[in-house]
Each structure stands twice: as C-alpha cells, then as structure tokens.
Amino acid sequence: MPDERRVTMVTGGPILVEGPVEITLDDGRVVRSDRFVVALCACRRSKTFPFCDTSHRPKHRRGES
Amino acid sequence: MGHIPQPRGPISEGIISALTSGDTRATLPSAGTPDPFGDDLHLSLYVCYELHYQGFDAVDPEWEWDPALLGLRRDLERVYLAALRDGVAGGADVDPVVEELMIDAPGGVSHFLEDKGELWHLREYVVHRSIYHHKEADPHAWVIPRLTGQAKASMVAVEYDEYGGGRADHMHSTLFRGLMRALDLDDSYLAYLDEAPAPMLGVVNMMSMFGLHRSLRGALVGHFAAAEITTSPGAARMTRALKRLGVAETVFFTEHVEADAVHEQVLRRDVIGDLLRREPELTGDVVFGLQATDLVEGRFGAHLLGAWDAGRTSLLEAPHAG
Numbered sequence: 432m433p434d435e436r437r438v439t440m441v442t443g444g445p446i447l448v449e450g451p452v453e454i455t456l457d458d459g460r461v462v463r464s465d466r467f468v469v470a471l472c473a474c475r476r477s478k479t480f481p482f483c484d485t486s487h488r489p490k491h492r493r494g495e496s
Numbered sequence: 497m498g499h500i501p502q503p504r505g506p507i508s509e510g511i512i513s514a515l516t517s518g519d520t521r522a523t524l525p526s527a528g529t530p531d532p533f534g535d536d537l538h539l540s541l542y543v544c545y546e547l548h549y550q551g552f553d554a555v556d557p558e559w560e561w562d563p564a565l566l567g568l569r570r571d572l573e574r575v576y577l578a579a580l581r582d583g584v585a586g587g588a589d590v591d592p593v594v595e596e597l598m599i600d601a602p603g604g605v606s607h608f609l610e611d612k613g614e615l616w617h618l619r620e621y622v623v624h625r626s627i628y629h630h631k632e633a634d635p636h637a638w639v640i641p642r643l644t645g646q647a648k649a650s651m652v653a654v655e656y657d658e659y660g661g662g663r664a665d666h667m668h669s670t671l672f673r674g675l676m677r678a679l680d681l682d683d684s685y686l687a688y689l690d691e692a693p694a695p696m697l698g699v700v701n702m703m704s705m706f707g708l709h710r711s712l713r714g715a716l717v718g719h720f721a722a723a724e725i726t727t728s729p730g731a732a733r734m735t736r737a738l739k740r741l742g743v744a745e746t747v748f749f750t751e752h753v754e755a756d757a758v759h760e761q762v763l764r765r766d767v768i769g770d771l772l773r774r775e776p777e778l779t780g781d782v783v784f785g786l787q788a789t790d791l792v793e794g795r796f797g798a799h800l801l802g803a804w805d806a807g808r809t810s811l812l813e814a815p816h817a818g
C-alpha cells in the first residue's frame with residue numbers, strides 16, 4: 432500500500448482519487464465509491480455529480496463552432 | 497460452454513464438421529480468399545477463438561492447440577488483419593486520434609435507441625452485444641503478461657473493476673445477464689451466436705485476435721482505450737432509452753457511465769502512456785487499435801441502422817423469446 436493517497440488533477444477533466452472514498456456534498460449528502468480510482472467531476476457539468484460522466488469533453492472539433 | 501453454431505459457408509462448414517466429428521485428425525478446409533468482412537470468415541474465426549475461451553459442449557478441448565486448425569486460423573486472421581489495416585488512416589501520434597474519438601458524433605445506434613427505438617430494437621441490440629458482454633473483459637486479460645510496470649498494474653486494476661472488484665454479482669458480464677433477463681432474453685452463454693451477423697462477430701474477433709497475439713499488444717491496448725472512451729456517453733443515452741421504454745434494469749449502463757469515465761483516464765495516462773514510454777515503436781499499433789475499433793463499431797452501427805431504417809431485423813433470425 433502506498434503511504435499517501437494519490438490524487439491526479441486532469442487538465443480540463445476530472446480529479447482522480449484513489450478509492451475507496453466518501454464524499455460530503457454541499458447539501459450534506461454523503462456518497463461513497465469503492466472503485467480503485469474515482470473520477471470526481473471538477474467542471475460541474477456532470478449529470479452524475481460528484482462523479483465525472485465525461486460531460487467535460489469538448490462538443491466540437493477544434494476550429495468548429 | 498456454448499453450443500456449436502450452424503455453418504455459414506464452406507470454411508465454417510469444414511471447421512464445424514471436423515470439430516464435431518469426434519476425430520481430432522479430421523481434415524480441415526483451406527482458407528482460400530474469403531470476404532474479409534463476410535459471415536463465413538467471421539463465424540470460422542469466432543469458432544476457432546471460442547476454443548480459447550469456454551469451448552463448445554460437443555467439441556474435444558484438444559482442438560484448441562491443433563496445429564492444422566491454428567494454421568487455418570492464421571490464414572483467416574491475415575485476411576481480416578489486412579482489411580483492417582487497409583481500412584484505417586494510421587498515424588504517428590495518439591493524441592489527435594483520441595481527441596477525435598471524444599467528439600460525440602450524432603447518428604449512432606444509442607442515439608437512435610434514445611430518440612425513437614422501440615422495444616424490439618433494444619432487444620436486438622442487446623442480443624448482438626451479448627456476443628461480447630458474455631465474455632466482457634476476457635480478450636483484454638490476455639494482454640496482461642505482455643505488459644510490464646505501471647502499464648501492467650493499471651491494466652490489471654481496470655480489469656479488476658470489469659470483473660466486479662472480486663464480486664461475481666458485480667461483474668459487468670453478470671450485470672449484462674441481468675439486463676437480458678429483464679428483456680425476456682435467454683441469458684445463457686452465447687445463446688444467440690447463430691443470430692449474430694458478421695458485423696457483430698467482427699467486433700469480437702478483432703479483440704480476440706489482438707489479445708492472442710503478443711505482436712498486437714499495442715493494438716489491443718489502443719482498442720481497449722477506444723472502447724472505454726466511447727462507452728460512457730453512449731451508456732448515458734442507453735440509460736435514457738431504457739427508462740423511456742419502461743425497462744427498470746439500468747445498472748449495466750449506469751455502472752458504465754461512471755466506470756468508463758475512470759477507465760478512459762487510466763487507459764490513456766497509465767496504460768498507453770507508460771507502454772509508449774517503454775516501447776515508443778508501438779505508437780503506430782496503438783493508433784491502429786484505436787482506429788480499427790472505430791472502423792468495426794462503425795460497420796456494426798451502420799448494419800443495425802440500415803436494417804432498422806428499412807424496417808427489417810438486423811439479426812440473422814428473429815431472437816427466440818425467453
């Protein structure tokens with residue numbers, strides 16, 4: 432077991448945290464995940480917040496509007 | 497263990513009659529020049545590969561390492577592999593190919609099912625995909641001994657998740673069986689092999705070929721990344737399609753929305769990233785695996801939508817009701 436829990440910040444994407452984790456939300460709700468890595472949504476667009484659902488992805492190719 | 501399927505042409509006919517003859521020295525057909533995307537080649541390859549998974553109830557397991565059958569399989573694989581290589585653009589850089597795959601283009605099967613699919617469309621889709629999901633994550637397990645370091649450790653971690661984190665009732669293949677039962681489909685192993693046409697068999701044959709050949713380990717990893725990148729948004733649409741059609745058993749898809757958002761990141765950063773730091777000469781193969789996945793999934797989707805637009809079944813026969 433590593434001594435420190437590894438957290439990876441993905442540019443333009445989620446925050447990856449080694450699981451299991453327990454997350455307390457603003458409204459007091461507590462959610463858990465025991466996945467080996469948990470992707471926490473940092474863009475606030477996820478429909479399954481606080482977990483990333485890939486909604487952070489660009490919708491169009493670069494240069495397209 | 498599955499039942500041996502019905503043949504679909506001279507090669508599969510020859511293989512199936514040899515395998516069921518009770519004589520492991522039975523003569524095998526030669527490959528000839530089959531259609532690389534046709535039913536005869538794909539059923540033949542599927543039967544050859546299945547001997548390495550669960551096998552068939554009426555077939556001597558010794559066939560798995562029969563040199564003549566392996567030689568025939570190699571000839572068929574070369575035909576398919578050449579067609580896949582011909583069908584993709586290739587490239588020397590992984591990132592632009594990954595970025596392209598992340599663009600969620602409309603017009604796919606999950607869009608159809610979300611917007612206007614009826615229950616029979618959904619059932620057909622699930623019947624097709626059972627050919628893979630009954631062995632979900634199995635072809636990818638073959639790459640583990642071919643990797644080292646972080647790429648290996650991270651690949652195993654993703655596979656552990658696919659296999660339910662040590663709990664059989666959470667295995668993705670088990671969740672899929674629950675979905676089949678909710679749709680009154682037969683959830684036994686490969687129950688619908690005879691109904692699955694070449695475009696679906698080709699998806700799984702590609703995985704088996706990449707998994708069984710160490711020389712194609714880069715392509716296997718690229719393929720797995722492509723699958724993980726594209727499933728999360730598709731699974732969200734499938735969840736909505738199920739709800740719209742009144743199917744409550746959504747856990748297979750809700751699990752994939754969340755799991756594959758993680759698997760994508762791990763595959764890209766820790767598996768592909770570490771593999772290519774060690775073996776940069778595999779970059780072209782990783783790109784090939786990414787693009788070939790898009791190619792075969794594109795052919796599969798076009799087959800389904802083509803049949804459905806014409807009001808026809810996309811299966812070889814109507815699925816037997818459960």
Ligand code: FES
Nearest residue numbers: 472473474483486
């Ligand atoms: S970071 Fe992925 S959906 Fe928000």
Ligand SMILES: [Fe+2]
Nearest residue numbers: 632658668752
């Ligand atoms: Fe899965």
Ligand SMILES: [Fe+2]
Nearest residue numbers: 724755756759
């Ligand atoms: Fe996955």
